[in-house]
Amino acid sequence: MSATLLNAVWQGLIILVGGTFLGMIYKGLDRKLAAQMQGRIGPPLRQPFFDVVKLMVKENVVPDHAVAWLFNLMPLVSLAAVGTLLFYLPLGGFEPLLGGFGDLILILYLLAVPSLAMVLGGFAAGSPFATVGAQRELVMMMAYEFPLAITLLSLGWYLSSVMPGAQVFSLTVLASNPLWGLVGPLGFIGLLLLFCALMIVTPAELTKIPFDIPEAETEIAGGILAEYSGRNMAMFYLADAIKMVVMGSLTVALFFPYGLSGLLGVTGGIWGSVIDVAFYLVKVFVVIFFAVIVVRVAFARLKIGQAARLFWLPITGISLLGMVLLMLDRIV
Amino acid sequence: MALPRSFKRALWVFHVATGSCNGCDIEIVAALTPRYDVERFGIMLTGTPRHADVLLITGPVTxxxxxxxxxxxxQTPDPKAVVVVGGCGSTSGVFYESYNVVGPIDEVIPVDVYVPGCPSRPEAIIDGVVKAVAKLETLEKSRGGE
Structure with missing residues (x-):
């Protein structure tokens, strides 16, 4: 018993450190590639590490108007929530560490925690910029949670109708039964639409351009993060980096859970896992590249009203249409 | 405590205009454009002094x-450096003894580096930011030696 517990603790530590490292590398890639697309040289790949070390050295200011305990607690909550998310996701083709203890619904709720923590931290900062940012973040959450929920639930529902009795919301089951092979032509279009909806929700979930309205640097001076500095800011920075890995892994687990090792004929053993992990890293990178990096270079920031309307009408429409098509696919 | 090497490689600057003619401010913006691309040195413009390591200040203080x-x-958390950009901030320039001007910036807050010029060139501004951090490091060392 204690041996398995010790094993789990070790694996958990490896996942946490590895996930953080990966998130920082993807963040560095994001900045480097965005710079290249804008015709700049861009910062080195290690830039996020420099940033975090520097932030840890800086003074940690708590403003006079702030509710100090809430202000200091929220970065921790945010970081803890995204760290927990890593345990429920199949990273690198392996079984999730806590796969037996939580499923897609839990992930849906855990995804809301970092954003809510930022909202509370913003309100606790007592600065008008942070308050406006927090209100905007709440509006954004109300806007994008609905299409996100529809997307995730439709996938589970379809799998439950194909495989009655299976634990359809378990990510292990979802990842081992890719829906692309199960659906007919109507369902294929439905899945494609759901995938599009998830890809558009991803930058909003990560508060990246064009949906970085709560953090708009040029109008509300960093918004929610306006009063954060030093160690607290570093924790939000890390949480943001890990969340990128989380969203990438979620998309990969739901839509592209394929491995290369079977195709190359090297199943099992160390080389099989190495190939699968490498392929998984590439898949997450591709998702982040198209959902975050290209989008943030190509578009300007939307206004909060435009973003809310975008998610409530077209994106919700797309995901609902995808759900209906999946249902029709089962009936026809 | 000595500053880690990373500090020099991740400077976030905050830009304050205390009554400048906008000439120096445009040169600061020019330093951020793809042509000079200060992000390759890790220098980023922030929207709030809370995130800043270096204050870039232009103009005489009105x-x-x-x-x-x-x-x-x-509001800027320690350790921080102050860089004055342009002649007006260094000496009040053409606004010397104006009725609405308090004086150059070093009469109000401690200044680490002066970047002269009317306006300063972007290369000079980048150099000034780097020099400011070098000065911070020597300060930290001398404090540690006491």
């Missing part, structure tokens, strides 16, 4: 800006 400049300086 009377309305006096309390605000002090407040911005106090």
């Amino acid at each position: 009377k309305p800006m006096l309390p605000r400049l002090k407040r911005i300086y106090e």
Whole structure:
């Protein structure tokens, strides 16, 4: 018993450190590639590490108007929530560490925690910029949670109708039964639409351009993060980096859970896992590249009203249409 | 405590205009454009003094800006450096003894580096930011030696 517990603790530590490292590398890639697309040289790949070390050295200011305990607690909550998310996701083709203890619904709720923590931290900062940012973040959450929920639930529902009795919301089951092979032509279009909806929700979930309205640097001076500095800011920075890995892994687990090792004929053993992990890293990178990096270079920031309307009408429409098509696919 | 090497490689600057003619401000913006691309040195423009390591200040201090400049300086977390960009901030320049001007920036807050010029060139501004950090490091060392 204690041996398995010790094993789990070790694996958990490896996942946490590895996930953080990966998130920082993807963040560095994001900045480097965005710079290249804008015709700049861009910062080195290690830039996020420099940033975090520097932030840890800086003074940690708590403003006079702030509710100090809430202000200091929220970065921790945010970081803890995204760290927990890593345990429920199949990273690198392996079984999730806590796969037996939580499923897609839990992930849906855990995804809301970092954003809510930022909202509370913003309100606790007592600065008008942070308050406006927090209100905007709440509006954004109300806007994008609905299409996100529809997307995730439709996938589970379809799998439950194909495989009655299976634990359809378990990510292990979802990842081992890719829906692309199960659906007919109507369902294929439905899945494609759901995938599009998830890809558009991803930058909003990560508060990246064009949906970085709560953090708009040029109008509300960093918004929610306006009063954060030093160690607290570093924790939000890390949480943001890990969340990128989380969203990438979620998309990969739901839509592209394929491995290369079977195709190359090297199943099992160390080389099989190495190939699968490498392929998984590439898949997450591709998702982040198209959902975050290209989008943030190509578009300007939307206004909060435009973003809310975008998610409530077209994106919700797309995901609902995808759900209906999946249902029709089962009936026809 | 000595500053880690990373500090020099991740400077976030905050830009304050205390009554400048906008000439120096445009040169600061020019330093951020793809042509000079300061992000390759890790230098980023932030929207709030709370995130800043270096304050880039332009222009002579006008009377309305006096309390605000002090407040911005106090809001910036330590360790921080102050870089004055342009002749007006260094000496009041053509606004010397103007009725609405308090004086150059070093009469209000401590200044680490002066970047002369009317306006300063972007290369000079980047050099000034780097020099400011070098000065910070020597300060930290001398404090540690005491």
